[in-house]
Amino acid sequence: MKVVEVTGTPQIFGKYGNQVKRRYRCQSGPRKGRIVADPATCSAPINLQKRQTMRNTRRKKQTIQGKRASYTKKYNPTAKIVKNLNKQVKARRRGRAIKFKK
Structure with a gap:
């Protein structure tokens, strides 16, 4: 197991x-x-041929891909919703911070 x-x-x-x-x-x-x-x-x-093709494509399109991704994360409403939902998931998984008394 x-x-x-x-x-x-x-x-x-x-x-x-x-x-x-x-x-x-x-x-x-x-x-x-x-x-x-x-x-x-x-x-x-893993399909090695597909992996190599994608690596080459990403290498060629690196700058435009980064710009598009940052634009999407900044302005797309769906991307903002996903970001907030994942923040909530993280907080639930982590639990609340323990406060110590002085």
Whole structure:
């Protein structure tokens, strides 16, 4: 039995077009740290040809991709909703700060 099976995959929110959908953050496997739609994807085998193609594309489009992403995060209402929802998820997971009396 793996630790992931006991604790489960952390659920977060992600933007899909103009909708907010539930997503999962991979805890282990080759996609550790990546946000995916289905937890089973985390341990799926990687298609190396697709990976290399995407790396090359991202390298070529790096500047425009960064500008578009920052614009979207700043002005898109769906992106703002996702940001606030994930803040709430983080706060719930972390729990409230412990206050010590002096």
